Amino acid sequence: MRTVAEINDKIRRGTVTVWTITEAKALIAQMGVAQAAKTVDVITTGTFEPMEGSGAMINLGHTDPPIKIVECHLDGVLAYSGFGAVDLYIGAGQMATPGRESEAEEKGGGHVIADLVADKSVTLSAIGQMTDCYPRASLDTTITRDRINQFYLFNPRNLYQNFIVGVNGGDRPLSTYLGPLQPRLGNAVYANSGALSPLLNDPELNTIGIGTRILLGGGEGYITWEGTQHFPLQRRLPNRTPVGPAATLAVIGDAKRMNASWVRGCYFKGYGPSLMLGIGIPIPILNEEVLMRCSVSDQDLVAPVIDFSIPRRVRPTFGLVSYAQLKSGRLTLEGKTVRTAPLSSLYFAQQVALDLKQRIDDAEFELTAPVQSLPTDTRFMPQDSWGQ
Amino acid sequence: MKKRLTLTFPKRTINMPITYRLAKDFNVAANIFRAHVAPDQVGKLLVELSGDIDQLDAAIEWMRANHIEVSLVNREIAIDQDSCVHCGLCTGVCPTESLQLDPQTHKLTFTRSRCIVCEQCLPSCPVQAISTNL
Ligand code: SF4
Ligand code: SF4
Numbered sequence: 001m002r003t004v005a006e007i008n009d010k011i012r013r014g015t016v017t018v019w020t021i022t023e024a025k026a027l028i029a030q031m032g033v034a035q036a037a038k039t040v041d042v043i044t045t046g047t048f049e050p051m052e053g054s055g056a057m058i059n060l061g062h063t064d065p066p067i068k069i070v071e072c073h074l075d076g077v078l079a080y081s082g083f084g085a086v087d088l089y090i091g092a093g094q095m096a097t098p099g100r101e102s103e104a105e106e107k108g109g110g111h112v113i114a115d116l117v118a119d120k121s122v123t124l125s126a127i128g129q130m131t132d133c134y135p136r137a138s139l140d141t142t143i144t145r146d147r148i149n150q151f152y153l154f155n156p157r158n159l160y161q162n163f164i165v166g167v168n169g170g171d172r173p174l175s176t177y178l179g180p181l182q183p184r185l186g187n188a189v190y191a192n193s194g195a196l197s198p199l200l201n202d203p204e205l206n207t208i209g210i211g212t213r214i215l216l217g218g219g220e221g222y223i224t225w226e227g228t229q230h231f232p233l234q235r236r237l238p239n240r241t242p243v244g245p246a247a248t249l250a251v252i253g254d255a256k257r258m259n260a261s262w263v264r265g266c267y268f269k270g271y272g273p274s275l276m277l278g279i280g281i282p283i284p285i286l287n288e289e290v291l292m293r294c295s296v297s298d299q300d301l302v303a304p305v306i307d308f309s310i311p312r313r314v315r316p317t318f319g320l321v322s323y324a325q326l327k328s329g330r331l332t333l334e335g336k337t338v339r340t341a342p343l344s345s346l347y348f349a350q351q352v353a354l355d356l357k358q359r360i361d362d363a364e365f366e367l368t369a370p371v372q373s374l375p376t377d378t379r380f381m382p383q384d385s386w387g388q
Numbered sequence: 389m390k391k392r393l394t395l396t397f398p399k400r401t402i403n404m405p406i407t408y409r410l411a412k413d414f415n416v417a418a419n420i421f422r423a424h425v426a427p428d429q430v431g432k433l434l435v436e437l438s439g440d441i442d443q444l445d446a447a448i449e450w451m452r453a454n455h456i457e458v459s460l461v462n463r464e465i466a467i468d469q470d471s472c473v474h475c476g477l478c479t480g481v482c483p484t485e486s487l488q489l490d491p492q493t494h495k496l497t498f499t500r501s502r503c504i505v506c507e508q509c510l511p512s513c514p515v516q517a518i519s520t521n522l
């Protein structure tokens with residue numbers, strides 16, 4: 001029907017037709033798949049949610065005399081330095097080291113990354129190895145994003161294709177990565193935006209792959225690889241969407257050009273820090289099949305309800321529930337009405353999709369065809385090397 | 389007229405049928421939000437009293453005369469609009485459904501008049517957007 005090159009041509013000529021995923025659902029229902037596929041060139045999707053599998057690469061630039069960092073804290077949060085000289089990696093889920101200078105206890109790598117993106121200054125305290133090439137013993141300074149050589153997000157696991165719903169069937173409150181789960185099925189938390197979610201609108205990743213240009217934290221980014229725990233073989237419904245966590249993506253993007261609104265540090269009480277991140281993905285409407293997949297609705301998407309009170313790798317489940325049910329705010333489990341709440345921001349997800357649409361309309365963002373598809377047959381290997 | 393109060397009962401007044409007396413003697417309705425009463429301990433009630441303003445004052449005076457400690461609840465919940473990301477996590481733990489997501493826009497809405505300042509939402513917010521004014 002159309003190629004990515006043709007779409008880019010239209011973008012440059014200002015004749016491209018772009019819909020956000022929310023607009024697309026309504027318009028497809030109105031005009032039908034065939035007509036909609038003829039009309040629209042690109043559908044933009046977005047998501048905004050905590051993505052613990054994120055982190056930033058920092059190259060400080062060399063000091064004089066030079067230093068080879070062996071240990072480094074940024075605002076009291078440990079950054080990995082095992083790359084030589086002045087390369088650092090700070091992970092979103094890294095907790096502030098107790099007793100370091102960080103003012104707030106409930107703070108971690110996600111906050112340091114968000115502060116740098118917001119152009120705030122961050123203290124750096126590093127110890128050097130002292131070699132003949134790098135004689136310096138220590139470095140204490142403050143950095144901002146404009147005073148470091150390079151600063152980019154390099155996220156090993158983002159954008160889960162579907163996720164789980166957490167509940168607590170036990171009798172004490174639990175602090176989880178989904179926030180507080182109250183005892184005796186007091187609440188349920190889901191963490192995916194369902195029909196708005198990028199990877200549920202291209203369930204077999206036919207248009208999305210390595211090299212796809214995306215919107216990452218309000219700046220430009222790219223899909224670089226499958227994410228860790230990528231599990232495309234998850235059981236799927238006839239509409240090809242997975243019934244639980246499936247594909248994941250590794251992404252990269254220049255953090256110096258990101259926008260603080262879409263990159264925010266967060267902290268789950270009793271669990272730890274993370275990074276909330278906005279990601280937008282364009283879906284080029286190459287043919288009717290691609291468009292048809294974008295018409296999926298919350299009724300046709302499901303997630304498993306998992307009991308967190310049993311802390312084992314395989315937790316008991318209460319079966320599958322649809323996103324339409326989850327978004328209604330209530331759910332019935334064992335004859336009991338349970339309140340549901342999202343963790344993925346549906347409002348911000350739509351804002352991200354809108355932002356991406358605007359950029360394509362304004363010819364500020366062109367599409368890329370993937371240079372390589374993501375693997376579709378990776379198994380999930382558990383770590384059973386000892387014990388049991 | 390409505391007033392939100394925290395009532396603290398010394399051990400010996402715990403057995404007093406307080407809501408009955410408020411209703412019968414002062415025509416004041418008591419809506420109990422939270423109660424913590426255990427045998428041989430100081431009891432605490434978080435209540436909203438509604439009635440005629442003079443009778444409310446008279447009722448409060450009567451409670452104080454009976455050694456019930458009365459303090460006005462004027463703590464309030466505040467949501468920092470710049471920090472809130474509208475994730476909705478707080479809506480699942482709010483017992484009064486003061487916090488909700490707008491079904492159309494999916495933005496967080498806060499109905500202050502329903503809030504009982506139980507503070508359950510505070511620790512649920514991952515970006516610390518919720519605070520009390522105290
Ligand atoms: S203080 Fe309690 S009632 Fe008020 S908004 Fe928070 S959870 Fe709801
Ligand atoms: S939990 Fe916090 S960020 Fe999320 S909607 Fe509530 S106030 Fe906003």
